[in-house]
Amino acid sequence: MNQNINKKVKFIDLGQKDYKATWDYQEELFQEIVDTKIENRKKGDDDQQATKNYLLFVEHPHVYTIGKSGELSHLLLDEKALAAKGATFYKINRGGDITYHGPGQLVGYPLLDLDNFFTDIHKYLRYLEEAIILTLADYGIAAGRIEGLTGVWLDHIERRSPRKICALGVKSSRWVTMHGFAFNMNADLAYFNNIVPCGITDKAVTSLHIELGRPVDEEEVKDKVKAHLKALFEMEWED
Numbered sequence: 001m002n003q004n005i006n007k008k009v010k011f012i013d014l015g016q017k018d019y020k021a022t023w024d025y026q027e028e029l030f031q032e033i034v035d036t037k038i039e040n041r042k043k044g045d046d047d048q049q050a051t052k053n054y055l056l057f058v059e060h061p062h063v064y065t066i067g068k069s070g071e072l073s074h075l076l077l078d079e080k081a082l083a084a085k086g087a088t089f090y091k092i093n094r095g096g097d098i099t100y101h102g103p104g105q106l107v108g109y110p111l112l113d114l115d116n117f118f119t120d121i122h123k124y125l126r127y128l129e130e131a132i133i134l135t136l137a138d139y140g141i142a143a144g145r146i147e148g149l150t151g152v153w154l155d156h157i158e159r160r161s162p163r164k165i166c167a168l169g170v171k172s173s174r175w176v177t178m179h180g181f182a183f184n185m186n187a188d189l190a191y192f193n194n195i196v197p198c199g200i201t202d203k204a205v206t207s208l209h210i211e212l213g214r215p216v217d218e219e220e221v222k223d224k225v226k227a228h229l230k231a232l233f234e235m236e237w238e239d
């Protein structure tokens with residue numbers, strides 16, 4: 001076994017934080033991990049430094065983001081309308097199309113060196129989805145995947161009224177990840193009416209509180225998601 005494998009993950013709950021400020025912080029941590037990997041390539045095996053891993057939880061003020069392959073036409077608001085709704089907009093370097101972040105939504109940003117876990121992006125995405133699927137099961141809600149689409153869906157089997165409850169969009173370079181998932185807990189779904197979510201026109205968006213018919217304890221939800229991620233990735237929490 002490689003002695004430099006590090007499954008310890010530093011968990012940081014940022015509370016509510018501006019999207020751009022969080023993005024900058026992600027970039028800083030991402031670059032720190034990449035720089036360590038680059039330096040390790042110059043060293044012998046005995047001198048290499050284990051790379052760090054992070055898991056950030058955050059709630060953003062109202063914001064729309066669009067990935068590298070996204071269509072600007074999927075944002076249905078101009079600058080004036082965005083300002084009127086108290087929302088901002090960013091083009092970013094993740095995969096995927098347009099999505100919304102806002103209060104009542106758990107956004108998770110794993111910054112992991114997958115060399116510490118497994119070098120398989122497909123498996124990585126499925127594990128992020130699985131953590132949300134297992135969390136929903138804790139609340140008695142059956143959720144799953146729809147072939148050809150990322151994220152977590154309700155009514156994913158019979159598809160009479162398929163509803164997305166968690167969106168995914170990630171970036172990976174040198175097997176280091178950033179960006180992540182957005183899980184609607186107590187989200188105001190009216191904000192999704194201003195976009196074509198993830199470029200999908202024929203499927204709805206939902207939130208855990210709507211499916212349960214009551215507001216949810218967001219700290220409880222976060223604890224469940226965190227625990228499932230830990231188990232799936234076989235993480236150890238770093239003090």
